[in-house]
Amino acid sequence: MIDELIEAVIDREGGFVHHPADRGGATRFGITEAVARANGYAGDMRHFTRPAAQSIYRRAYWLNPGFDRVAERSPRVAAELFDTGVNMGPAVATAFLQRALNALNRGGSDYPDIVLDGRIGPQTLAALDRFLATRGVRAPTVLVKAIEALQGERYLTLAEQRPANEAFLYGWLANRLG
The missing domain is CATH 1.20.141.10 (Chitosanase, subunit A, domain 1)
Structure with a gap:
């Protein structure tokens, strides 16, 4: 893969x-x-x-960054983390995963919130396992959409904060999302 x-x-x-x-x-x-x-x-x-x-x-x-361990659970999520990590850094990609998992845990009823530390560790993997088991076949698709939403928001912020980044915004959105 x-x-x-x-x-x-x-x-x-x-x-x-x-x-x-x-x-x-x-x-x-x-x-x-x-x-x-x-x-x-x-x-x-x-x-x-x-x-x-x-x-x-x-x-x-x-x-x-441990994306190989994510791939054992969900190749699709791991592929997204790899691509996002290449463009934004693995810690940023991992933090997007962690934020998405926290937001998708139904107030902690599916699994507890995890620390946003930008590292794939036992808590992140346990939360991912529970999310995938609880939410079923569409879970990887939804998780990738959440990661891409965070990625897209970051691209827009980068372009707003530094006008020179506008030269790259179209390509980032066209080539890195969906």
């Missing part, structure tokens, strides 16, 4: 980009220069390799 998700992100992100309005600076295959440097790459981003990008995506955006 993760191999297909990584390839889809790389295909969507494309090759080398250095947009003047992008605070991320130079990117290749969607990996920013800062992320590449943090993962040991010291060269020119124009020469950053696809295998290096694949490795970073697998480790930093799938395994380290």
